Amino acid sequence: MVSELTKIGVVAPASRIDEGLASRVQAIAREQFGGRVELVFHPQCFLSWRHFAGEDSARADAFVEVANDPAFDALWWARGGYGANRIADAVLPRLNESARKKLYLGYSDAGFLLAGLYKAAFRVAHGPVARDIQCPNGAEAISRALRFMMGAPESGDLEPSANEGKPLAAFNLTILSHLIGTPFEPDLSDHIVLLEDLSEPMYAVDRALFHVTSSPNIRKVVGLKLGRVSDVPPNEPDFAQTEEQVMRHWCEVSGIPYLGRADIGHDAENKIVPFGRGP
Amino acid sequence: MVSELTKIGVVAPASRIDEGLASRVQAIAREQFGGRVELVFHPQCFLSWRHFAGEDSARADAFVEVANDPAFDALWWARGGYGANRIADAVLPRLNESARKKLYLGYSDAGFLLAGLYKAAFRVAHGPVARDIQCPNGAEAISRALRFMMGAPESGDLEPSANEGKPLAAFNLTILSHLIGTPFEPDLSDHIVLLEDLSEPMYAVDRALFHVTSSPNIRKVVGLKLGRVSDVPPNEPDFAQTEEQVMRHWCEVSGIPYLGRADIGHDAENKIVPFGRGP
Numbered sequence: 001m002v003s004e005l006t007k008i009g010v011v012a013p014a015s016r017i018d019e020g021l022a023s024r025v026q027a028i029a030r031e032q033f034g035g036r037v038e039l040v041f042h043p044q045c046f047l048s049w050r051h052f053a054g055e056d057s058a059r060a061d062a063f064v065e066v067a068n069d070p071a072f073d074a075l076w077w078a079r080g081g082y083g084a085n086r087i088a089d090a091v092l093p094r095l096n097e098s099a100r101k102k103l104y105l106g107y108s109d110a111g112f113l114l115a116g117l118y119k120a121a122f123r124v125a126h127g128p129v130a131r132d133i134q135c136p137n138g139a140e141a142i143s144r145a146l147r148f149m150m151g152a153p154e155s156g157d158l159e160p161s162a163n164e165g166k167p168l169a170a171f172n173l174t175i176l177s178h179l180i181g182t183p184f185e186p187d188l189s190d191h192i193v194l195l196e197d198l199s200e201p202m203y204a205v206d207r208a209l210f211h212v213t214s215s216p217n218i219r220k221v222v223g224l225k226l227g228r229v230s231d232v233p234p235n236e237p238d239f240a241q242t243e244e245q246v247m248r249h250w251c252e253v254s255g256i257p258y259l260g261r262a263d264i265g266h267d268a269e270n271k272i273v274p275f276g277r278g279p
Numbered sequence: 280m281v282s283e284l285t286k287i288g289v290v291a292p293a294s295r296i297d298e299g300l301a302s303r304v305q306a307i308a309r310e311q312f313g314g315r316v317e318l319v320f321h322p323q324c325f326l327s328w329r330h331f332a333g334e335d336s337a338r339a340d341a342f343v344e345v346a347n348d349p350a351f352d353a354l355w356w357a358r359g360g361y362g363a364n365r366i367a368d369a370v371l372p373r374l375n376e377s378a379r380k381k382l383y384l385g386y387s388d389a390g391f392l393l394a395g396l397y398k399a400a401f402r403v404a405h406g407p408v409a410r411d412i413q414c415p416n417g418a419e420a421i422s423r424a425l426r427f428m429m430g431a432p433e434s435g436d437l438e439p440s441a442n443e444g445k446p447l448a449a450f451n452l453t454i455l456s457h458l459i460g461t462p463f464e465p466d467l468s469d470h471i472v473l474l475e476d477l478s479e480p481m482y483a484v485d486r487a488l489f490h491v492t493s494s495p496n497i498r499k500v501v502g503l504k505l506g507r508v509s510d511v512p513p514n515e516p517d518f519a520q521t522e523e524q525v526m527r528h529w530c531e532v533s534g535i536p537y538l539g540r541a542d543i544g545h546d547a548e549n550k551i552v553p554f555g556r557g558p
Contacts, residue, residue: 050518050519050520051519085486086485086489177457181490181494184493203330207364208457211458237329238330241329
């Protein structure tokens with residue numbers, strides 16, 4: 001599975017990163033994988049326009065350029081943040097046959113595009129992004145992502161659900177909620193769906209789970225697994241339920257099986273979830 | 280239109296109020312409308328269970344009790360907050376013919392139930408709730424709500440869109456986003472839809488408008504109007520766009536006509552929007 005050289009293009013469909021962060025990730029790639037991987041950060045990653053890594057058109061163009069370039073084996077998200085939804089319409093119809101051959105890896109806000117790509121039968125996975133170098137033990141997340149994109153994941157790099165023989169999908173809960181009913185929402189029938197979230201108060205987690213589990217499309221899943229729900233701001237008044245209690249409530253109400261915890265989240269432990277039946 | 284006595288039942292499908300607030304609203308009703316209106320605060324309004332005004336079953340039961348009681352002419356929301364979505368499934372199938380004859384008035388989180396009620400052809404309106412007594416000039420909002428429920432709105436009590444001859448609907452933007460694709464989402468074809476929001480950073484307003492305007496159901500509306508978007512927390516980095524610029528962006532992307540500002544929001548000026556073609 002390990003080819004001589006894996007060439008990875010990095011783009012930022014949402015928020016920007018700075019050059020220093022890119023250099024630190026390059027250093028890990030060099031130290032750990034020598035000449036076996038080449039990481040190319042598209043200059044668009046460093047643009048700045050309001051909230052975003054460049055204007056919508058610049059972000060869409062960079063994504064299409066890397067996706068359509070046969071020289072790249074994978075397209076990797078520099079980071080999430082906010083903004084992939086704003087370019088989905090401009091990206092998806094422009095992708096060519098070379099774009100179909102590569103792997104797409106990201107999570108969080110990336111879910112907007114991962115969803116649309118998966119719906120169009122591209123090869124996508126939910127997993128660490130370049131900016132995860134900033135997490136505690138972030139280098140492990142970077143190595144995991146690189147091994148996966150090189151086609152050489154180690155034992156433990158993939159989320160354990162990958163061994164269950166069912167098609168998988170993984171999303172940030174808030175992003176999945178914002179995909180429901182849009183043209184980018186994929187058919188998740190018969191999938192195990194893994195959900196994680198960040199920085200949402202518990203009432204908002206509860207409300208998003210109401211939304212997601214009320215959707216007839218989502219009710220066709222095999223079951224839901226709950227990743228980490230981290231950095232939860234205080235709820236006023238105290239919500240008095242853990243994220244797992246909230247998840248169990250909505251699974252019970254909706255009749256969707258709750259299948260337990262998932263090893264994904266906004267942290268360096270975030271394991272890789274290849275969508276569908278694998279990479 | 281003015282009957283001898285309008286009897287209004289008040290319930291709290293989401294968050295609680297306290298008895299002091301109810302007394303202040305009662306005093307306004309007495310002072311302004313003497314014996315012409317009777318306000319009955321259901322004891323459920325004052326219950327407290329975690330985030331909510333009582334357990335889900337207590338909130339659902341109180342709603343059904345007041346809705347189904349032929350003695351009441353209107354069901355009025357004590358307040359929004361969070362939680363009406365959690366009881367919609369338990370409320371809607373239990374409503375009887377008396378429930379069809381009354382008027383339902385609320386906004387914000389109430390939108391979850393207003394949506395499901397409107398879908399089932401009940402008479403609903405978006406407007407002030409009892410807790411608005413706490414806003415600056417809150418007594419005006421209370422008087423407006425009472426006049427409307429008494430069938431005697433003054434000039435200026437209804438949002439001006441009521442004169443445009445099109446069916447109307449109004450929602451909190453975040454609530455409408457969480458209704459998309461659920462069984463409670465009404466058919467909004469040919470409606471003018473008025474949106475307002477509170478306490479959401481501008482990137483989240485942008486994301487919710489992406490979601491709402493991407494929905495094929497919403498794309499069938501006559502157009503969108505933008506109410507007030509208030510108490511917006513700082514965006515990091517600065518979003519650098521007003522809520523109206525954000526609204527215009529998504530209307531342009533989606534092809535939905537933007538029809539200008541609406542006089543609704545989380546404040547005492549919040550005018551009344553009867554759903555459909557009127558009360």
